[in-house]
Amino acid sequence: MKIDxxxxxxxxxxxxxxxxxxxxxxxxxxxxxxxxxxxxIGYFDIEHTQNGVIxxxxxxxxxxxxxxRRLTGATxxxxxxxxxxxxxxxxxxxxxxxxxxxxxxxxxxxxMLESFLDDLEEEIKEAHNGNTxxxxxxxxxxxxxISSQKDIIGLLNAEKLLGVYIKESFMLxxxxxxxAVIGIGGGGESSSKCGDCSQKSCCxxxxxxxx
Amino acid sequence: xxxxxxxxxNRLYLDGAMGSRLIEMGFDTNNAPYLNISHPEALRxxxxxxxxxxxxxxxxxxxxxNSRKIKDKKLLKEIxxxxxxxxxxxxxxxxxxVGYSAGPTGELLEPFSRLTYxxxxxxxxxxxxxxxxxxLDCVVIETVSxxxxxxxxxxxxREHTNFPVFCGMTFSEGGRSFTGADIAAFSLxxxxxxADAVGINCSLGADKALALAKELKKYASVxxxxxxxxxxxVFRNGKTEYDTDSETFSGYMAEIAKEGISxxxxxxxxxxxxxRKTVEKTKDIPFTVFNNAPDALCSPQGVTELxxxxxxxxxxxxxxxxxxxxxxxxxxxxxxxxLCIEQAGDxxxxxxxxxxxxxxxxxxxxxxxxxxxxxxxxxxLQIDTVKAGALEKALRALAGIGIVNSVNAERESLDKVLPLxxxxxxxxxxxxxxxxxxxEDAEGRLRLAEVIVKAAEEYGIDKRRVLIDxxxxxASVNAENxxxxxxxxxLIKEKLCVRTVIGLSNVSFGLPDREIVNAxxxxxxxxxxxxxxxxxxxxxxxxxxxxxxxxxGKDEDCAAYIKxxxxxxxxxGAISGSVTPSECILKGIKSGALEAVKLAANQSNYGEVIExxxxxxxxxxxxxxxxxxxxxxQLIAGSDAAKIMLDYIREKYIPVGESGGETVIMATxxxxxxxxxxxxxxxxxxxxxxxxxxxxKDAHTEDIIKAIDKYKPSFVGLSALMTTTLDNMKxxxxxxxxxxxxxxxxxxxxxxxxxxxxxxxxxxxxxDARDAVSKFEALRKKKK
Numbered sequence: 001m002k003i004d005x006x007x008x009x010x011x012x013x014x015x016x017x018x019x020x021x022x023x024x025x026x027x028x029x030x031x032x033x034x035x036x037x038x039x040x041i042g043y044f045d046i047e048h049t050q051n052g053v054i055x056x057x058x059x060x061x062x063x064x065x066x067x068x069r070r071l072t073g074a075t076x077x078x079x080x081x082x083x084x085x086x087x088x089x090x091x092x093x094x095x096x097x098x099x100x101x102x103x104x105x106x107x108x109x110x111x112m113l114e115s116f117l118d119d120l121e122e123e124i125k126e127a128h129n130g131n132t133x134x135x136x137x138x139x140x141x142x143x144x145x146i147s148s149q150k151d152i153i154g155l156l157n158a159e160k161l162l163g164v165y166i167k168e169s170f171m172l173x174x175x176x177x178x179x180a181v182i183g184i185g186g187g188g189e190s191s192s193k194c195g196d197c198s199q200k201s202c203c204x205x206x207x208x209x210x211x
Numbered sequence: 212x213x214x215x216x217x218x219x220x221n222r223l224y225l226d227g228a229m230g231s232r233l234i235e236m237g238f239d240t241n242n243a244p245y246l247n248i249s250h251p252e253a254l255r256x257x258x259x260x261x262x263x264x265x266x267x268x269x270x271x272x273x274x275x276x277n278s279r280k281i282k283d284k285k286l287l288k289e290i291x292x293x294x295x296x297x298x299x300x301x302x303x304x305x306x307x308x309v310g311y312s313a314g315p316t317g318e319l320l321e322p323f324s325r326l327t328y329x330x331x332x333x334x335x336x337x338x339x340x341x342x343x344x345x346x347l348d349c350v351v352i353e354t355v356s357x358x359x360x361x362x363x364x365x366x367x368x369r370e371h372t373n374f375p376v377f378c379g380m381t382f383s384e385g386g387r388s389f390t391g392a393d394i395a396a397f398s399l400x401x402x403x404x405x406a407d408a409v410g411i412n413c414s415l416g417a418d419k420a421l422a423l424a425k426e427l428k429k430y431a432s433v434x435x436x437x438x439x440x441x442x443x444x445v446f447r448n449g450k451t452e453y454d455t456d457s458e459t460f461s462g463y464m465a466e467i468a469k470e471g472i473s474x475x476x477x478x479x480x481x482x483x484x485x486x487r488k489t490v491e492k493t494k495d496i497p498f499t500v501f502n503n504a505p506d507a508l509c510s511p512q513g514v515t516e517l518x519x520x521x522x523x524x525x526x527x528x529x530x531x532x533x534x535x536x537x538x539x540x541x542x543x544x545x546x547x548x549x550l551c552i553e554q555a556g557d558x559x560x561x562x563x564x565x566x567x568x569x570x571x572x573x574x575x576x577x578x579x580x581x582x583x584x585x586x587x588x589x590x591x592l593q594i595d596t597v598k599a600g601a602l603e604k605a606l607r608a609l610a611g612i613g614i615v616n617s618v619n620a621e622r623e624s625l626d627k628v629l630p631l632x633x634x635x636x637x638x639x640x641x642x643x644x645x646x647x648x649x650x651e652d653a654e655g656r657l658r659l660a661e662v663i664v665k666a667a668e669e670y671g672i673d674k675r676r677v678l679i680d681x682x683x684x685x686a687s688v689n690a691e692n693x694x695x696x697x698x699x700x701x702l703i704k705e706k707l708c709v710r711t712v713i714g715l716s717n718v719s720f721g722l723p724d725r726e727i728v729n730a731x732x733x734x735x736x737x738x739x740x741x742x743x744x745x746x747x748x749x750x751x752x753x754x755x756x757x758x759x760x761x762x763x764g765k766d767e768d769c770a771a772y773i774k775x776x777x778x779x780x781x782x783x784g785a786i787s788g789s790v791t792p793s794e795c796i797l798k799g800i801k802s803g804a805l806e807a808v809k810l811a812a813n814q815s816n817y818g819e820v821i822e823x824x825x826x827x828x829x830x831x832x833x834x835x836x837x838x839x840x841x842x843x844x845q846l847i848a849g850s851d852a853a854k855i856m857l858d859y860i861r862e863k864y865i866p867v868g869e870s871g872g873e874t875v876i877m878a879t880x881x882x883x884x885x886x887x888x889x890x891x892x893x894x895x896x897x898x899x900x901x902x903x904x905x906x907x908k909d910a911h912t913e914d915i916i917k918a919i920d921k922y923k924p925s926f927v928g929l930s931a932l933m934t935t936t937l938d939n940m941k942x943x944x945x946x947x948x949x950x951x952x953x954x955x956x957x958x959x960x961x962x963x964x965x966x967x968x969x970x971x972x973x974x975x976x977x978x979d980a981r982d983a984v985s986k987f988e989a990l991r992k993k994k995k
Binding site: 044055098106 | 885
């Protein structure tokens with residue numbers, strides 16, 4: 001896990017203004033020293049249906065074209081919930097008087113959590129050697145409804161194990177938390193990070209590859 | 212034998228998991244409490260299995276039986292009563308004990324979320340009332356992750372039952388809970404409150420629990436229990452699998468037993484086999500009843516041992532500070548937190564919290580501040596009030612061990628304050644004064660100190676917890692005053708063997724350059740043996756020839772000192788500034804901002820500095836941003852620099868209430884917990900002179916309406932980041948416009964579009980902070 005300065009700048013939407021680097025480094029060091037991400041993982045056999053997939057043994061169904069495309073031929077999925085923890089919320093409060101540092105910390109925490117998930121995705125790939133594994137994606141992407149996030153949180157007991165709560169609006173609290181789906185087996189497309197996004201024409205976060 | 216007697220002489224075996232056993236039997240754990248009524252035989256079978264495997268204290272199946280989860284109060288009572296009966300009936304033939312299991316409310320407590328301390332207390336009080344007369348042996352509070360919630364639950368069961376109360380929390384590796392509570396702080400706090408046992412359960416496997424057990428016992432003055440999981444869970448096709456088998460688990464439990472831990476059991480993933488093997492492997496290992504009560508204070512986030520001199524930051528005290536007064540009155544916790552963080556950075560070990568302003572409920576304000584500050588700053592707090600009612604409210608909100616400032620030698624004060632100090636395990640500052648005032652000499656103050664120490668001991672408060680303040684009077688009033696205080700410090704320490712504390716800045720009252728005198732007096736007090744100083748933590752002990760003479764009583768009318776300061780002032784040349792205020796803003800230089808504004812304000816009038824230099828540069832930066840020459844972070848960096856300069860000018864030159872700015876209420880709408888964007892808008896608007904009242908994130912419409920009634924704003928600004936909260940934004944805007952059509956409502960945030968703004972009835976769509984300022988300013992000028 002690392003915090004890439006350039007990723008932080010991208011999440012900040014700060015162009016390539018390198019004068020922020022010293023402060024980004026300072027904040028990043030603090031984050032890496034003080035926060036340990038926590039995760040919960042589950043594996044589910046899936047049954048393909050007309051609308052999407054059903055998770056074996058749970059009665060939970062994920063619907064939509066995105067799900068169908070990304071999980072084409074997959075036999076299993078891994079569900080992941082990860083968080084930097086509620087202490088990040090307190091940390092942000094300590095920065096309340098310093099907007100620049102707040103913006104940097106917010107972006108750096110996003111970069112940190114994404115890097116943690118990159119590593120996790122890699123581990124899952126290694127553990128399923130020989131099987132194709134799809135790039136991770138999340139509820140709220142494309143037509144994969146955000147409400148599925150509630151099922152994922154429940155299936156992974158994330159409230160109790162990670163202290164991650166889901167609001168009625170399907171937002172996660174603490175803010176720096178994510179859930180993700182990874183398809184295992186099959187030949188589902190592992191598209192670019194932006195490919196399915198409805199905001200791709202007007203987004204300021206686009207990755208270089210997607211531009 | 213009573214349970215408390217049993218645990219003095221025996222290792223006590225607890226039970227294992229209830230939930231995962233129920234899942235194995237095919238039940239849905241979401242309905243676990245209801246099974247007490249619908250399937251009592253299943254629960255009794257589980258209790259029996261554990262009793263047969265060696266458990267001597269079994270927990271009732273009531274972990275989530277509370278009114279936050281079961282709304283029907285009558286049903287709740289039936290479920291709890293049945294749960295108790297199931298366990299009690301099974302325990303009888305074994306001569307075993309039954310503990311009432313009280314889990315957390317299941318909701319995050321304020322300030323993390325909306326559940327108030329009062330609602331949480333009510334949730335536990337109801338349970339306490341139900342079980343009060345049932346044949347239980349103790350209450351076990353378990354799996355709590357917020358230390359504040361633990362204290363609330365503890366007080367509810369302590370105040371409404373007569374059972375022993377065991378306190379348990381759940382921690383991750385490294386000894387922190389989800390909310391950031393530190394395991395040592397938990398142990399110290401629960402022991403200080405008078406819990407009958409402290410312990411941990413859940414979250415971690417037995418392998419990881421060993422390190423936590425070591426930390427826990429270091430701060431415990433009561434028996435300790437450890438009830439870990441069978442390793443870490445993995446979810447497969449709807450089933451939860453744990454990675455540690457009973458053989459390995461019990462091996463780790465034997466290691467934990469060797470630490471002297473006297474109560475052992477299991478949590479998620481364990482079953483009777485785990486308990487049986489644990490009993491087998493640990494029954495011959497001796498145990499300890501801990502009595503480690505370290506001399507320490509704590510916040511939820513960490514312990515501060517009182518093994519050396521400590522600085523108590525005095526700046527959170529509104530006396531003579533109009534901006535802080537305003538912040539307290541308006542519940543501006545950002546301002547208050549920033550002040551605390553600054554003091555921590557300057558070297559404070561403890562923070563004094565004072566909310567003494569006229570016309571407010573001091574207890575409410577203190578409690579409000581404590582709830583926020585204790586989660587933000589990892590320092591213990593000192594509650595500064597003379598009102599017993601306010602003190603009690605504040606202590607109930609304090610999660611940790613703090614200092615009460617203060618009690619005095621009057622009987623009434625002693626009898627009101629000391630019981631509260633005892634109940635909350637606090638330390639207390641005792642002032643050497645009584646109904647006759649402050650004794651003139653050091654011996655008189657010693658006598659009053661003795662009264663206080665004796666009274667504290669009568670209330671069962673160890674004299675280590677009493678800090679005596681011999682009081683400091685102004686040197687300018689009587690040249691002997693500093694000497695009396697120093698002599699009293701020496702006498703009190705020598706004769707009573709208690710520690711001393713003073714608020715030393717009073718010594719320089721009425722003198723110029725007070726910090727020079729304070730720094731000298733600080734040095735002398737340290738030499739006299741002072742243990743705690745209540746000061747601005749920026750102050751460091753420092754010699755000054757003339758201050759020394761004055762404090763030794765060798766400077767009549769302080770004349771020589773005053774003359775020395777006049778001379779020093781003349782010698783200080785002009786400050787040399789290398790950057791201008793506008794450069795600071797345009798280049799985002801925060802470090803030079805304060806010097807730049809001081810120089811500029813010296814050379815021209817402050818109004819000009821604001822308008823020409825600061826607002827001028829902010830406008831220029833805003834234009835660059837609009838043209839794409841600067842990005843948002845550059846705008847923010849400039850804004851931060853501007854804030855430093857404007858704060859300086861406002862603090863120094865502008866009386867509060869005369870800023871003349873329009874009031875804006877800002878909030879992130881219900882359901883939305885993102886607030887960075889909103890905070891940026893707030894910072895930028897404040898720089899332009901708007902009086903921004905921020906009511907935070909996840910703000911419900913009624914919160915916004917309440918704030919409008921209170922502050923009568925000209926503008927309301929609402930933010931939403933997610934599409935799922937747009938409906939809430941719409942309903943908030945409609946409600947506001949329905950009641951207050953004259954108020955200008957602005958909306959913004961990542962997902963808000965001009966069309967949506969129009970559709971929901973908002974007056975302004977603001978793309979970003981810069982856009983908001985431009986549009987607000989245009990409207991303001993039009994109004995004029």
